[in-house]
Amino acid sequence: MKPIKFSYAFSLVLFVFSFCPITHAAFVDNGDGTVTDTSTNLMWVKSQNLINEDHPAFDNDGIPQDGLVTWQHAKDFITGMNAGTYTNYGHTNWRMPTIQEMQSLVDYNTFNPSIDPAFPCLPQIYWSDTLNPEWLWTPVVTSATPAGDYDYPLPPEEALCVHFYNGLTIPVQKEADAVIQKSYFSYIRPVRNVEGTMIKLSSFKAVPKNRKVVLQWATEAEVDNAGFNIYKAEVVEKINQQLIPATGSPVSGADYQFVDEEVKNRKTYLYFLEDLDFNGQKTRHGPEIATPRLLSR
Numbered sequence: 001m002k003p004i005k006f007s008y009a010f011s012l013v014l015f016v017f018s019f020c021p022i023t024h025a026a027f028v029d030n031g032d033g034t035v036t037d038t039s040t041n042l043m044w045v046k047s048q049n050l051i052n053e054d055h056p057a058f059d060n061d062g063i064p065q066d067g068l069v070t071w072q073h074a075k076d077f078i079t080g081m082n083a084g085t086y087t088n089y090g091h092t093n094w095r096m097p098t099i100q101e102m103q104s105l106v107d108y109n110t111f112n113p114s115i116d117p118a119f120p121c122l123p124q125i126y127w128s129d130t131l132n133p134e135w136l137w138t139p140v141v142t143s144a145t146p147a148g149d150y151d152y153p154l155p156p157e158e159a160l161c162v163h164f165y166n167g168l169t170i171p172v173q174k175e176a177d178a179v180i181q182k183s184y185f186s187y188i189r190p191v192r193n194v195e196g197t198m199i200k201l202s203s204f205k206a207v208p209k210n211r212k213v214v215l216q217w218a219t220e221a222e223v224d225n226a227g228f229n230i231y232k233a234e235v236v237e238k239i240n241q242q243l244i245p246a247t248g249s250p251v252s253g254a255d256y257q258f259v260d261e262e263v264k265n266r267k268t269y270l271y272f273l274e275d276l277d278f279n280g281q282k283t284r285h286g287p288e289i290a291t292p293r294l295l296s297r
């Protein structure tokens with residue numbers, strides 16, 4: 001096979017941004033009950049009250065079936081998600097978020113609830129997996145303390161929670177207090193780490209039209225993706241009668257489209273699609289070849 005000779009000038013760089021339903025620069029609603037935070041590579045359950053909405057019978061804590069459960073029962077529910085007992089959105093590595101991860105959802109510029117609008121959220125308390133480091137209950141013993149008076153049972157350990165009315169972090173006892181017989185129940189919002197390919201492109205094609213070329217591409221998944229560039233190259237030396245065979249996959253619906261009207265009919269153009277992630281990593285796809293002409297529709 002002879003090498004394809006062409007010289008081309010990068011005459012145009014087009015910045016096209018994702019048309020995904022983005023409500024925040026970092027949050028991508030996956031449309032399946034999950035939201036991905038592309039700034040942290042974390043996927044969150046979108047539901048504000050997962051237990052109540054998915055499997056209310058699980059909750060026998062306090063007021064049954066309201067979705068407010070103890071810390072341990074919240075973890076048990078997530079274990080059930082990963083086991084396939086409860087809705088898991090196709091993933092089995094859900095976990096309770098750390099307090100830092102919970103805080104990453106807080107929008108301190110608003111309240112009731114203080115969270116990005118990508119998430120429905122009750123203005124209530126949500127568990128984290130981080131225990132309160134300041135929980136060290138040491139009885140104070142003085143010379144005046146009668147023997148045995150310091151022998152109180154330790155209060156339950158505390159987990160740090162975010163109160164989404166105002167976004168503040170507060171400690172909450174993980175289980176019932178043996179002394180005051182009071183239990184504390186909170187909501188859960190499971191999280192998982194997103195791994196794998198930065199972007200999975202399912203199709204990319206250049207459709208020739210009359211005096212324009214329509215570029216269409218679709219992605220199956222995007223992680224950490226800032227957007228796209230399109231590079232166009234003009235073939236100035238045609239060396240064969242047949243167009244260079246395209247190897248693009250079939251179109252499975254067009255999530256993206258860009259119309260290039262900076263073209264002349266009967267000229268052949270090459271198109272490259274480049275995705276650019278937040279770390280500056282670029283991956284180029286293509287080329288796709290198009291020859292706009294009058295009879296193209």
Ligand SMILES: [Ca+2]
Binds near residue numbers: 059063066067185
């Ligand atoms: Ca409850």
